Amino acid sequence: MAALAVAALLAGLWFGVLRPAVRSEAKAAVKDPVQAAASQAAEAKQKASGAEAAAAAAQKAAGMSPAPAAPATPSARATPGAGPAPGPGATLFSHRLTAAPKAGQDGTDTYTVPDGRTLRLADLVLENPQGDSGTVTIAVDDKPLLSPALENFREQDFHWASAILVSGKQRVTLTVSCQQVGHPATGANPATCSAAALLSGSLE
Incomplete structure (x- = not known):
């Protein structure tokens, strides 16, 4: 106790x-x-x-204005396939060039920029759906920009941070030099090569 x-x-x-x-x-x-x-x-x-x-x-x-606030980042996602809006007086541009030469020959297609306008070429997509062999050349007024081998790709895209400017009356040319026609997995064997280039950008 x-x-x-x-x-x-x-x-x-x-x-x-x-x-x-x-x-x-x-x-x-x-x-x-x-x-x-x-x-x-x-x-x-x-x-x-x-x-x-x-x-x-x-x-x-000192006569200086305060630095502007940084613009807010848009919360909504951009619509697929719709790039940034062109500058004042400019319009969105896209044009497809195609060529289908026979084996051992060249084929060309050309786009001429309208007089008084400037093409701001920002994107380029090359297509080789048949798996042809040869080369495809993109040139501005006979000055080659690129000339990859067809057998290295079926589809290849290029996007430039600094757009390629093409002045009025200048020509953008696609030249396909066909060495061997490809053989698709399905369908009849084609008689010619077939390549294309999709040009995208803006006309100012």
């Missing part, structure tokens, strides 16, 4: 006296650093606001 009485007394001392004192000391120990951090944050914010105001005043005194 004496042991139980001592245990009860110790428990009463812990819950009634020691525990509240420990909790009070812990709260006091945490309170001061938290208040100090909040005070430092408020002081830093006030200094930052003062610096922004000083910078704006300096720009105004």
Whole structure:
């Protein structure tokens, strides 16, 4: 019984006296650093606001306008196949060139830019659906831009960050040099090569 009485007394001392004192000391120990951090944050914010105001005043005194805010990124996705809108006075452009020469011969197709306009060529897709052999050349006024081998691709696309400019009355020419006609997996064997180029961009 004496042991139980001592245990009860110790428990009463812990819950009634020691525990509240420990909790009070812990709260006091945490309170001061938290208040100090909040005070430092408020002081830093006030200094930052003062610096922004000083910078704006300096720009105004120098006759400079504040830097514009960066445009918000559109949340909606672009429609597939619809690229960026052309500049003022420009229209979206696409044109397909095709050629079907016999083996050992060349075939050409040409697009001439209208007088007074400029073609901004941004994308080019080459097609070799039959698997022909030979070369396909894209040129501007007889100056070759590229000339890949037909047997290296069935479809190949090119996209230029800096568009190729073609002035009015200049010609974009597709030339197909057919070495061997391909044999598609299905259908009758063709008598000629068949290649094409899709030009895309804008007319300004």
